[in-house]
Amino acid sequence: MNDTERHKAIIELLRETPFASVRDLQQRLKASPATIRRDIDKLHELGLARKVYGGISASDAGDSARLSARPYDENRDIAVEAKRAIAAKAADMVRDGDAIIVHAGSTCYQLGTLLARRNVRLWTNSMPLAAHLGEHGTCQLSLSGGALYREPGIIHDTAAGSPGFFASRFFVGTQGISSKGLLESHPLLVKVIGELAACADEIVLLADSRKFSIQPRNVALPLSRVGTIITDDGLTDANAKMLEEAGVTITIATVGGEN
Numbered sequence: 001m002n003d004t005e006r007h008k009a010i011i012e013l014l015r016e017t018p019f020a021s022v023r024d025l026q027q028r029l030k031a032s033p034a035t036i037r038r039d040i041d042k043l044h045e046l047g048l049a050r051k052v053y054g055g056i057s058a059s060d061a062g063d064s065a066r067l068s069a070r071p072y073d074e075n076r077d078i079a080v081e082a083k084r085a086i087a088a089k090a091a092d093m094v095r096d097g098d099a100i101i102v103h104a105g106s107t108c109y110q111l112g113t114l115l116a117r118r119n120v121r122l123w124t125n126s127m128p129l130a131a132h133l134g135e136h137g138t139c140q141l142s143l144s145g146g147a148l149y150r151e152p153g154i155i156h157d158t159a160a161g162s163p164g165f166f167a168s169r170f171f172v173g174t175q176g177i178s179s180k181g182l183l184e185s186h187p188l189l190v191k192v193i194g195e196l197a198a199c200a201d202e203i204v205l206l207a208d209s210r211k212f213s214i215q216p217r218n219v220a221l222p223l224s225r226v227g228t229i230i231t232d233d234g235l236t237d238a239n240a241k242m243l244e245e246a247g248v249t250i251t252i253a254t255v256g257g258e259n
Helices: 004-014 020-027 033-046 063-069 080-094 104-116 126-135 187-197 209-213 238-246
Strands: 018-020 049-054 055-058 100-103 121-124 139-142 147-149 154-156 166-173 176-178 181-184 200-206 217-223 228-232 249-253
Touching: 004 020, 004 033, 004 049, 018 020, 020 033, 020 055, 033 049, 033 055, 033 238, 055 209, 055 249, 080 104, 080 154, 080 200, 080 228, 080 249, 100 104, 104 121, 104 126, 104 166, 104 200, 121 126, 126 139, 154 187, 166 187, 176 209, 187 200, 187 217, 200 217, 209 228, 238 249
Parallel strands: 100 121, 100 166, 121 139, 166 200, 200 228, 228 249
Antiparallel strands: 018 055, 049 055, 147 154, 176 181, 181 217
């Protein structure tokens, strides 16, 4: 495999996962660590990807605008390994007997499936998660009432306001992240996230590192409202600094390795 073929393969991989380590690429491309590091340096130099600690991450440029507009049915199949690793870390935060809110979204869905048979009280507005828990779960399930919005896949009553459910933690995903906070393109999600944030003691953001390169126009929550973010090991030093300055605790879920 020549340089051009390896570079193309790396870019294709980063469309499906937010981060790839040198070891991942070495095994996948059958190349030496020195060759992989040269590839990473070149792709970073060309602006096609980002060189991060231990490997490479998707570029801030790329196709972030297109990704931010993906419907749920498409988004759920992107960066699945990272989402599962993040969800596993989030599940470790939940204790038996807890009351929690799990918002709509593909990473939150992964969390909900891990909690399906746990002794917890779980409230959700996610249509896909509610369907899964109804069929496979034993946890105490409470659902949002109202109309079904097939995109973004939530059940919501626009006249009802905040639900009468109070939780120790609100697990939420987001389309994008910036210094301004959690970003969403759908106005309904901005409204819903704001309402649910008032119903929990702590807000835990579940977001793979690609979300830092996606910039929808609407701010759903400022970073100062977030207690913890669980993300993957593609997080850059600059974004880590931004989160720390906002007082957000960072938990890293290792993709493709031990969590």
